[in-house]
Amino acid sequence: MTLAEENYLKAIYHLEQQFPKGVSTNALAEEMKTKASSATDMVKKLAEKNMLTHIPYQGATLSDAGRDYAVNVIRRHRLWEVFLVEKLNFTWDEVHEVAEHLEHIQSDKLIDELDAFLGHPTNDPHGDPIPDKAGNFKHIEKxxxxxxxxxxxxxxxxxxxxxxxxxxxxxxxxxxxxxxxxxxxxxxxxxxxxxxxxxxxxxxxxxxxxxxxxxxx
Amino acid sequence: MTLAEENYLKAIYHLEQQFPKGVSTNALAEEMKTKASSATDMVKKLAEKNMLTHIPYQGATLSDAGRDYAVNVIRRHRLWEVFLVEKLNFTWDEVHEVAEHLEHIQSDKLIDELDAFLGHPTNDPHGDPIPDKAGNFKHIEKxxxxxxxxxxxxxxxxxxxxxxxxxxxxxxxxxxxxxxxxxxxxxxxxxxxxxxxxxxxxxxxxxxxxxxxxxxx
DNA sequence: TATAATTTTTAGATTTGTCTAAATTTTAAT
DNA sequence: ATTAAAATTTAGACAAATCTAAAAATTATA
Incomplete structure (x- = not known):
């Protein structure tokens, strides 16, 4: 999975909360701040890799593999955010951009050890839940x-x-x-x-x- | 500076210790595990960006800007190595690969805070000196x-x-x-x-x- | 000092992710 | 039910970083 692919998966995952029946090309392009044609290309590529199903002109829906992958990227992102705030004195408005980069580093040991180092936090600095290693996380009734x-x-x-x-x-x-x-x-x-x-x-x-x-x- | 450019700068910096008169295309290609033609292309690009001077058929020499940049990448790499060993229970043989990725994340605050969090370490887990923020580091007489x-x-x-x-x-x-x-x-x-x-x-x-x-x- | 061997560069192709512009499909409106 | 509008896809192009193969320059050898 490349960096761009990971970012698209994450975007589709977020948009699925809002559009459970399928994420439209335009919505995805807007979320990714790119053009619809680029979104189409990437959706096709992710469909090839069985990360999602795509019905032309209808929209994209993550497969189980794609959803798991996206949740894992989100886990990495949110753990790094906690690290930045709790250990490196970042404020909650500064963490997002740096975490966007850190989240793409692929190393299970890195993330597992980071999780332990931080004391297995359950929420990031913005209150969002952090998925555990298996991808499970609790929705707070908010x-x-x-x-x-x-x-x-x-x-x-x-x-x-x-x-x-x-x-x-x-x-x-x-x-x-x-x-x-x-x-x-x-x-x-x-x-x-x-x-x-x-x-x-x-x-x-x-x-x-x-x-x-x-x-x- | 792209990821590839940073890696080339680092490689040229290392090779300059061995070949102070200029780094040859072949040596650089070997260090980067790529082909000579690719090294030539990148050297040209870095020369355009004033990171080095390149005399065709003679070799490449880092400019002050290029050397500063390379030293900064090395600083980032070595600080992350210390973090991995001291905070995340990595062994000294496990850190290099992950640090290769972490080193490319661009954020002065991130690195300055990491440096402070680690207590301004002077050497990485392999004994190599860590440049300070200004790019200065001590050579031990070894x-x-x-x-x-x-x-x-x-x-x-x-x-x-x-x-x-x-x-x-x-x-x-x-x-x-x-x-x-x-x-x-x-x-x-x-x-x-x-x-x-x-x-x-x-x-x-x-x-x-x-x-x-x-x-x- | 010619010639051979090596090194380096150039030329042209490939992949990834993007773009614009045009074509196609779907949806909305009359 | 047509037509108009909007959304989506396709086609072709581009930049980055790489490759192979060929050309050019340098170095070594006889």
Whole structure:
């Protein structure tokens, strides 16, 4: 599996959550920031390698082998993210790019030892679960802040958008994973939400509310 | 700089120690396990990028920029080797291959933080010096075991050949970096050397003696 | 110093992953 | 049910890094 192939597998895996019936060429091209013709070429190649099935004009669906492979790449990525934050003083908005490179290094011993060195972490710095060696991982029952009930109390458990901009916004508002918040008011006009933190009360926009995952405490 | 370019720079840097007047195309091709025509192509490309000067039919010499770049790749490689041995339980014969990949990841913060995390090590697991951030490193005054004096006592400080086979040979004979040895006898017939270790006396062949670096204690 | 042997370079082809532009298929709209 | 729009695929081209085979330059030899 080449670097490009691994990146496509990962992209298809992510898109399958959103489009379980098959990932379209256009969606894949957009995710990979490339052109539809390139996506078609790669999908064909991955189909040849039995990593996915492709019905022309219909879409692509990962095979078991392809899904396993993608999950393994995700495992590598998330373990490196934990390493960067916990051992090398990276902040959660800095890790993604470097982990994109580290994730492609192929060595089972490397990843198994890294996993042990980190104490078998179950979640990466953005709250996403880390698959174990067999590819299994737990879904936490999380909801998006936008769907929170007024008056209830929640804990922040993850982000949908892990762009540097969004993460820095959260930092500057003292919102981190584990932060406990209470929903004070939902404004119907613009879908903004007023929340209480430990020492502050802030209003977050709809776009923030749609990208922050929370869980009832 | 692409991955291939970095590998060529490193190879030319190593060969310059042996051929200070210029690295020949054939020597470079052999080091890179490729063909002379490929080496020519890459040398031309690196000359375009001002990483080296190339006189056709004469050889290649790194520019200051090229040498700095090569030293930086070597720094990355050796720091990762230390990480693998000290933190992830790799043995000194297992690290090279994985470090070959890790060394190409481009992130100053990554390497600076890794360096600090490891406590600014000065030597890699094979005894080779690790350049600091500015590219400076100390040469230890070491000699090859083959040149040792009979009766004298030395400390093992490095290896010339870091192949798994050679390192495993040293392991099985309880020779590690830091091991103190005494030279008992040099056999003129086959240039083998009889040495004493802490709890044993062994005879090493000429090829071993030429690949183990030692230093007077 | 010619000539042979070796080394190096050039020329042209190949693979991977990408692109643009054109052709084809599917979906949507009238 | 046609036609228009959108999505997808195909065809052909390109850059990077490699290869083989042939040409050119250098070095060694007789």
């Amino acid at each position: 909801i998006v802040l936008a769907k929170a009930e007024v008056g209830a109390t929640y804990k922040c458990v993850g982000v949908d958008d892990s762009s540097s901009k969004f993460l820095k916004y959260l930092d500057s508002n003292k919102i981190a994973l584990g932060t406990v918040i209470t929903i004070n008011h939902k404004e119907p006009f613009d879908n903004s939400i007023k929340i209480s933190l430990e020492n502050s009360e802030i209003v977050v926009s709809q776009s923030v509310a749609k990208n922050l995952y929370i869980k009832k405490v | 000699i090859v075991l083959a040149k040792a004096e009979v009766g004298a006592t030395y400390k093992c400080v490095g290896v010339d050949d870091s192949s798994s086979k050679f390192l495993k040979y040293l392991d099985s004979n309880k020779i590690a970096l830091g091991t103190v040895i005494t030279i008992n006898h040099k056999e003129p017939f086959d240039n083998s050397i009889k040495i004493s270790l802490e709890n044993s006396e062994i005879v090493v062949s000429q090829s071993v003696a030429k690949n183990l670096y030692i230093k007077k204690v």
